[in-house]
Amino acid sequence: MYERRAVLFLDILGFKKLIDEHQEDLILSVLEMPKELQEKYPFNGKTEMQISAFSDSIVISEVVKENNVGMNRLVNYAGYVWWKFLAKGVLTRGGVAVGDLHHKNGILFGPAMNDAYKLESELAIYPRIVLSRESQQCLFKELNEEYKENSLMLAVTLNIMRRDFDGVTYIHTLGVSGVTPPEILPEKELDPVTQSRSYISSEINAAKWGAVDAFLKKERPGELRAKAKHDWLENYLNATSQGRLS
Numbered sequence: 001m002y003e004r005r006a007v008l009f010l011d012i013l014g015f016k017k018l019i020d021e022h023q024e025d026l027i028l029s030v031l032e033m034p035k036e037l038q039e040k041y042p043f044n045g046k047t048e049m050q051i052s053a054f055s056d057s058i059v060i061s062e063v064v065k066e067n068n069v070g071m072n073r074l075v076n077y078a079g080y081v082w083w084k085f086l087a088k089g090v091l092t093r094g095g096v097a098v099g100d101l102h103h104k105n106g107i108l109f110g111p112a113m114n115d116a117y118k119l120e121s122e123l124a125i126y127p128r129i130v131l132s133r134e135s136q137q138c139l140f141k142e143l144n145e146e147y148k149e150n151s152l153m154l155a156v157t158l159n160i161m162r163r164d165f166d167g168v169t170y171i172h173t174l175g176v177s178g179v180t181p182p183e184i185l186p187e188k189e190l191d192p193v194t195q196s197r198s199y200i201s202s203e204i205n206a207a208k209w210g211a212v213d214a215f216l217k218k219e220r221p222g223e224l225r226a227k228a229k230h231d232w233l234e235n236y237l238n239a240t241s242q243g244r245l246s
Contacts, residue, residue, distance in 0.1 A: 002100035002110055006074040006135060007061040009116035010081060010094035013127060013229065015056035018090075030090055034058055037081065047073060050103040059113065061103045068142035071098065075139055075160055078129050079171045079178040083208075086215060087183045091127040091229060095119025096171070098135045126232035128170040136161060136169055174208055174240040176201050184211050209241040 018027050034053040037060075048063040048070075060081070062074040078096055085092045097119060099112035119130045131139070139161065147154035162172035171178070185207050188197045199207075216234050221227050 002102055004064050004099065005061040005101040005103060005110075005112060006064050006071050006096060006098045006138070007059060007101055007103070007112045007116045008074060008078045008081075008094055008096050008129070009113070009120045010058045010060070010078070010092050010129070011120050011124075012056040012058075012085065013091040013093060014226065017226075026088065026090070029088055030085070033081075033084065033088075037084070049074075049077070050108075052103070052106055052108050059103070059108055059116075061101055061112075064098055064138060067145065068138045071135065071138040071142050072146075072157070072160075075131070075135070075171060076177075076179050079160065079173045080181060082127075082129060082171070082173050083181050083184055083211075086211060087181060089215060089219070091233070092129075093120060093124040093127050093229075094129040095121075095124055095132070096129060096135050097132040098138050123168060124170075126229050128164070128168075128232075128236075129173070130168055130170050131161060174212065174236060176205065180204055180208065184208065205241075209237060212237045 012030060015027075015030075018030070031053075034051055038051055050061050052059045058081070060074070060077065062070045062077075064070040064074075075096060078094065082092055082094075095116045095118065097112050097115035099110070099115060101110035101112040102108070103110075103113075115132060119132060124130045140158065143154060143157050147157060157177055159175045160172055160177040161169055162175065163169050182197075185197070185199060186203065188199070190196065191198055212233065216230060216237070219230065221230060
């Protein structure tokens with residue numbers, strides 16, 4: 001019945017406000033996000049990921065093998081989804097847990113789901129994706145095994161986790177690790193050899209910081225709970241960019 005899965009429970013912030021403001025086009029684009037995600041990486045037959053969506057929440061899970069393989073994929077994808085929503089002008093917060101879960105054909109239940117929901121509802125608070133202690137341990141073990149002979153790469157990939165001011169560890173979406181969706185990155189010509197667009201880390205960092213900075217300049221809520229979330233994001237941006245925004 002159950003599999004050992006890493007699971008992300010993601011909540012779309014400000015969803016009621018979007019409805020109250022009659023932003024139908026934006027609401028539809030947000031509600032269609034799960035379908036778009038299923039049609040793109042990594043839902044391409046190479047993983048065992050599952051996705052469910054209901055109301056203002058999305059759940060994504062991935063099988064975690066005995067050697068912890070699968071944890072890194074889910075964590076990276078969670079950060080990718082966070083950016084996909086920010087590109088639409090929408091903030092999200094969530095929790096990532098690992099444990100027993102049944103997630104297949106839209107049917108979803110199990111202790112890991114309860115844990116991820118509890119992390120999101122009680123601990124995330126701000127637009128961040130909180131990692132349970134066990135998911136942190138699984139991620140460290142997987143990456144340590146993969147890069148055991150490359151300490152530099154290990155340090156870079158472990159940068160996907162960040163400890164916050166309140167002791168909570170969350171996915172470091174503004175860090176150098178992780179996958180950045182193309183709509184965040186600047187336009188660039190295809191490399192004639194690889195037929196792809198390659199970016200150096202400074203370009204990716206600048207794109208990330210610029211996207212968050214633009215969001216904060218556009219959105220200045222008056223409601224105290226929303227303002228607290230935006231203030232946290234601004235402090236996170238300042239701590240990460242260290243004043244290097246143009």
